[in-house]
Structures are given as C-alpha cells and as structure tokens.
Amino acid sequence: MPKKQNSTTTRRRFLVGTAATTGLAVAGGVLPTRFAIGAMAPIKIGILLPYSGTYAALGNAITDALKLRIEQAGGKLGGRDVEYVAINSEMSVPKAPTNTEKLIKKDEVDFLVGPVHSGIAAVMAKIVGKRTAPIMIVPNAGSNAVTGPLCGKNIFRTSFSNWQPAYPGGELMAKEGHKTAVTISWKYGAGIQMMGAGKEAFEKNGGKVVQEILIPFPQVEFQAHLAEIAALKPDAVFAFYSGGGATKFLQDYAAAGLKDNIPLYGPGFLTEGVTKAAGAAAEGIKTTLHYADTLDTDANRNFRSAYQAVAGRGADVFAVQGYDTGSLLLQAAAAVGGDVSASADVIKAMEQATFPDSPRGDWHMSKAHNPIQDIYLRQVVNGEQKLLGVAAKQLEDPATGCKLV
Numbered sequence: 001m002p003k004k005q006n007s008t009t010t011r012r013r014f015l016v017g018t019a020a021t022t023g024l025a026v027a028g029g030v031l032p033t034r035f036a037i038g039a040m041a042p043i044k045i046g047i048l049l050p051y052s053g054t055y056a057a058l059g060n061a062i063t064d065a066l067k068l069r070i071e072q073a074g075g076k077l078g079g080r081d082v083e084y085v086a087i088n089s090e091m092s093v094p095k096a097p098t099n100t101e102k103l104i105k106k107d108e109v110d111f112l113v114g115p116v117h118s119g120i121a122a123v124m125a126k127i128v129g130k131r132t133a134p135i136m137i138v139p140n141a142g143s144n145a146v147t148g149p150l151c152g153k154n155i156f157r158t159s160f161s162n163w164q165p166a167y168p169g170g171e172l173m174a175k176e177g178h179k180t181a182v183t184i185s186w187k188y189g190a191g192i193q194m195m196g197a198g199k200e201a202f203e204k205n206g207g208k209v210v211q212e213i214l215i216p217f218p219q220v221e222f223q224a225h226l227a228e229i230a231a232l233k234p235d236a237v238f239a240f241y242s243g244g245g246a247t248k249f250l251q252d253y254a255a256a257g258l259k260d261n262i263p264l265y266g267p268g269f270l271t272e273g274v275t276k277a278a279g280a281a282a283e284g285i286k287t288t289l290h291y292a293d294t295l296d297t298d299a300n301r302n303f304r305s306a307y308q309a310v311a312g313r314g315a316d317v318f319a320v321q322g323y324d325t326g327s328l329l330l331q332a333a334a335a336v337g338g339d340v341s342a343s344a345d346v347i348k349a350m351e352q353a354t355f356p357d358s359p360r361g362d363w364h365m366s367k368a369h370n371p372i373q374d375i376y377l378r379q380v381v382n383g384e385q386k387l388l389g390v391a392a393k394q395l396e397d398p399a400t401g402c403k404l405v
Contacts, residue, residue: 035237042334043340046109048099050116051088054218054244057273058116059089062139062322064311066113069326072306077270077329078338083086089115091218096123104134110340112136114259114326118143118162118189125150133343135350139325140318144193147370149401154343156350158328159321160290161397162193165267168288168375168391169238170201173265178202178235180210184225185240187214194240194267210234220248226256235248237262242269247277254281268378268385273316275383282380291317291360292376292387303359320359328353368399 001300015203016174049059063086070082085107086097096115100123103109112134115121121141127137136155138146142162146155173181180201185191191214199209213225228236236260246269250342253259257280264270268289275282293304295318303323307315328350335349336342351369356362363373375392378385397405 005194030250033045035328036135037125040080040338041109042083043077043338044083044107044109045083045329046103046112046114047084047086048089048096048103048112048114048120049086049139050091051086053091055091055116055242057243058140058318058386061273061311061316061318062113062116062325065315065319065322066139066326068307068310068324070330073326073330078333078336080256080333080338085109086310088206089117091117091120091121092168093117093119093123095310096120097127100124100127104128107269111329112143113139118146118193121146122150122189124144125152125155128152129155133341135343135346137325139321142193143189143192144397144400147366147368147397147399147402151368151402152403153347156328156365158325158371160359160373161370161399162190163197164370164373164395165269165289165375165395166194166197166379167201168208168239169265169267170198170203171205172196172286172288172377172391173236173238174205176236176263178207178263179182180208180234181236181238182211182213182229182232182234183209183238184229185215186217186219186245190219191217191240197239198238198265198267209238211355216244220245222249222252223256226252226258229262230256230258234262237264239264239266239270241266242272243274246270246276248270250274250278250281250285259284260273268317268376271378271380271385273318275380275385279383282383284380285386286377286379288375288377288391289317290363290371290373291320292378293385295359295361295376297361298359298388299360300359315361324355324358324360327355327358339404366396366399367405368397369404370397370399 051059118141121143127145136272138157140159142160185195268287269284304315331353332346332349336345354364363371366372375395377388377391
C-alpha cells in the first residue's frame with residue numbers, strides 16, 4: 001500500500017512556489033453558495049489500484065501523484081476535506097465486482113478512481129455506468145470499450161485508450177522502412193488492443209504482420225517466443241509489456257541477440273519507468289506515448305521536482321495520469337462549490353475541463369470522455385526518454401460504439 005503522508009508537512013512543502021498550481025490553488029478555496037461547507041462531511045475518493053505484484057509501482061505512482069496534486073491546492077476539493085479509501089485490486093478481474101460494490105455501497109464514495117487493468121476497467125464501467133453516482137475516473141486502464149461501447153455520462157478517463165499510443169507506433173515502423181513485423185504481448189485486453197492498433201496502422205502503410213504472439217498474463221518466460229521471432233526474421237518487432245514484465249522482456253530480448261538485429265518498437269509503456277532496471281537493454285528503443293520525461297515546459301519540470309520530493313522517486317507517465325486526475329477533481333469540485341452531490345453539474349464541469357498546464361502538455365476531453373492529446377516519439381538515450389518529436393498531434397480515440405459521440 002502507498003505510504004501515508006503527513007498532510008500538514010506535505011502541504012507546506014508543495015504549496016509554496018509551485019507554478020503547476022496556477023489557478024487551482026484558488027479553486028480549492030472557492031466558497032460555495034449552495035450550502036455551508038463546515039456542515040459537510042469530507043469528499044470521499046475511492047481508489048481501486050494494484051499495490052502488490054507486477055503493477056504495484058503503477059498503483060503507487062498514480063496514488064502518490066493524485067494526493068500530491070490535491071495537496072498542492074490546499075488539500076481540499078471545493079473547500080471540503082478529502083478522505084481516501086484505497087483497495088488493492090490485486091490485478092484480479094474476478095475480485096473487481098466485489099471491490100467496486102464495496103467502494104460504492106459500503107464506503108459510499110463520491111468518486112471512484114481506478115483501475116490499471118483493462119479487464120477490471122470493463123467490469124467497473126458496467127457497474128458504474130448503470131448508476132448516476134459515483135463518477136468514475138480511469139487514471140490508467142486503456143480499455144477501448146470504456147470510451148467505446150461502455151462509455152457513460154459518469155465515466156471519464158485521464159490516461160489514454162489502448163488505441164492511442166499504439167497506432168502511431170505502427171505508423172512509425174512503416175515510415176522507417178520496415179515491411180514485415182511480429183507483434184508480441186500478454187494475452188489480455190490491453191495487449192490485444194494495442195497490438196491490434198499497431199498492426200492496423202502498420203498494414204495501412206504497406207507493412208505486413210507475419211506473426212502475432214500472445215502470452216498468458218503475467219507470464220514472463222519469453223525464451224521460446226524469442227527463438228520463434230529469430231527464426232521468422234521480421235524487419236521489426238512491436239511489443240507491449242509494462243512494469244516488471246517490460247524489464248524482463250527487454251533484458252531477454254537483448255540477451256537473445258535480437259536487439260542489434262531486429263529493431264524493437266512499441267507503445268511507450270515498454271520502456272516507461274523501467275529504463276534504470278533494464279539498463280543497456282533499453283538503450284536506443286523507440287516508443288510512442290502521451291508523455292516524455294524530458295518535455296521542456298515549466299509545468300513538467302515543476303511537477304517532476306515536486307513528485308520527486310514527495311515520493312522519493314522519479315515521475316513517469318503513470319504519475320502524470322494520477323496528477324491530472326487530481327486536477328480534474330479540483331476543477332469539477334470548484335465548479336460546484338464543493339457540492340459534488342450535484343452529479344449533472346459535476347459531469348458538465350468535467351466535460352469542459354481543460355489542462356493547458358499538464359505535465360504531458362495541453363489536452364482536453366473528447367465527447368466520449370477520453371483525452372485528446374499529443375502522442376510523442378521517444379527514444380531511450382543514456383537511460384533517459386529523449387523526446388524526438390510529436391508522433392501524432394492532438395490524437396483523438398475513435399470511440400467506436402460510444403453513444404455519447
């Protein structure tokens with residue numbers, strides 16, 4: 001579980017001199033006209049994220065950055081105190097209904113933040129989408145269905161759809177002259193959808209995917225599959241792994257002698273947050289993602305400095321997504337003067353929210369409640385994500401099947 005922060009110390013440390021709080025520090029103290037704040041209970045934020053296993057680092061990054069953002073604005077939402085109720089998702093789809101229902105019915109949360117896993121996101125969306133409250137904010141899981149067929153008025157995402165970071169990667173492989181490719185990923189929603197988007201773009205631009213390899217999650221035994229890739233001799237490999245699985249894949253890919261002979265590409269999660277652990281195995285790999293560590297903006301520099309101070313580690317895309325979740329909550333609560341029971345007004349405020357000072361760069365919500373955002377081309381150079389340019393400007397997910405569009 002993420003370690004608890006002393007709110008007074010944290011608030012004192014991050015409120016002073018932080019440009020990232022522009023406009024929202026004031027918003028956190030807006031006086032409501034609908035009711036007396038002093039008589040109101042804290043706003044409850046339910047969190048369903050992984051705090052153990054392969055993706056624990058993601059859950060901790062999102063949670064720490066979410067709390068940081070709210071602390072920077074005074075530790076309140078619309079003038080009201082905040083209470084966090086966190087549950088370890090354990091990356092378990094079977095446990096998702098029980099965990100979700102607990103947060104809604106027993107804990108009576110006002111907002112539901114989560115998850116990381118696309119399969120869990122689909123389960124949560126099916127439950128939450130049938131209700132008017134709470135409002136669900138997805139800070140990571142990219143399940144296309146969440147902003148597609150399962151989209152709902154009270155479901156928002158502050159991260160990405162699985163299609164978004166992968167499609168430009170497929171285009172990139174073709175633009176760099178590759179004619180054949182193998183895709184490889186875990187066999188679950190995110191992996192299948194990202195590989196599908198990469199394949200779609202690659203083949204639209206003249207390439208051909210000669211083999212699609214899917215490995216049961218969370219298996220990290222890659223040797224047999226790497227031998228198959230070596231035998232197929234494709235021009236390139238397009239892969240999706242994240243967290244500890246990505247580290248293991250990168251190291252095994254290099255150890256198998258493939259790194260110097262078959263260029264490796266993928267959505268940015270392949271190298272995000274693991275460059276130190278992967279070491280030389282990550283060097284030179286190009287990926288596409290909605291964030292790059294080295295974005296040259298004050299907002300990004302200030303965020304990274306603040307996050308390092310409070311979390312004791314470097315920020316990554318997962319922290320950015322948690323941070324922007326906090327910004328979304330701040331804007332929405334300020335718009336209703338803290339009266340988050342006014343669901344229709346909260347939803348309208350979220351739909352109209354803008355993020356010109358996000359660490360990732362300017363973005364805003366689509367009609368399907370998914371970020372419209374830049375996708376960056378990055379390459380690992382000397383252990384850092386070097387920004388090479390913008391792979392896709394203000395890319396919007398197709399939102400196929402969403403009735404809100």
